[in-house]
Amino acid sequence: MVGPITFRNSIERARGFTIVELSIVIAIIGSLAAISFAYIPSALTNARNSERISDTKSLARYFEQRYREQASSAYPSYPSTSSFSTEMNLLMNGGLKEAAIAPRQTTNSVTVAASNGDLSAVVTAQGYIYQPFSPDGTLCTASSANSPCTRFKIWYMTEATTPVVRVVESRYQQ
Numbered sequence: 001m002v003g004p005i006t007f008r009n010s011i012e013r014a015r016g017f018t019i020v021e022l023s024i025v026i027a028i029i030g031s032l033a034a035i036s037f038a039y040i041p042s043a044l045t046n047a048r049n050s051e052r053i054s055d056t057k058s059l060a061r062y063f064e065q066r067y068r069e070q071a072s073s074a075y076p077s078y079p080s081t082s083s084f085s086t087e088m089n090l091l092m093n094g095g096l097k098e099a100a101i102a103p104r105q106t107t108n109s110v111t112v113a114a115s116n117g118d119l120s121a122v123v124t125a126q127g128y129i130y131q132p133f134s135p136d137g138t139l140c141t142a143s144s145a146n147s148p149c150t151r152f153k154i155w156y157m158t159e160a161t162t163p164v165v166r167v168v169e170s171r172y173q174q
Contacts, residue, residue, distance in 0.1 A: 048103035049158045056128060056154045056168045058099035059110065062091055063130075063152060064171050077148035078132050078170060080140045084112040102127050102156075110154075115139060119155045120165040129155040 063078050066087070070076040079087040091100055092108060102109035105126055113119060113131035116139035123129050132140040132149040140149035154168040 045159050049160075051103045052125075052128075052156050052158060053166075055099045055102065056156050056166075058096060059091075059128065059130070059154055060152075060168045060170065062096055062099070067170075075143070075145045075148040077143040078140070078150070078152045079130075080132055080143040080149050081112045082142045084130060084132075100128075113139060113155075119153075123155040123157050123165055125157045125159050125163060127156075131155065 067076050067078055088100065088108060088110060091097070100108050100110050102125070109127040111127060111129055113129050116131065116133060116137065119129050119131060131153045133151045133153075134140040134147050135150050136147075140147070143149050151170045153170070156166055156168075158164045158166065
């Protein structure tokens, strides 16, 4: 016959966790870690895509501001392909350097278009393409009083299983 349980016996038994309790806690922590690791890559991709959207909108606002600054001149114009490098130097030194650098890149990621056509086959997730247009719809290679650059497009590509090409267009389309 077993004797009565004393207070001392119950204290000695309550000193630690059982192997079953530890196994359950480890299983729960492992499940939560597996679930969180499954969402990290898509969260990082979404963050980079949000950065691309923000970058291209900032670049568009910069070009719009430059256009407004020239509104009192003989012919307001967006930067042409020939003046683009000078404009990018101003942008890079003027506080918008981060907007000109695409996610996962370390240098200026904005290039100028070589044609006035559809650039969806050329643009990549590693950069942005600036495409200025003359009033007749051709690529604006040089701006003049007779042919200012009257609109632009900034092309970029999102990261995804199926990448999507997007375009930010100038506000003052003429």
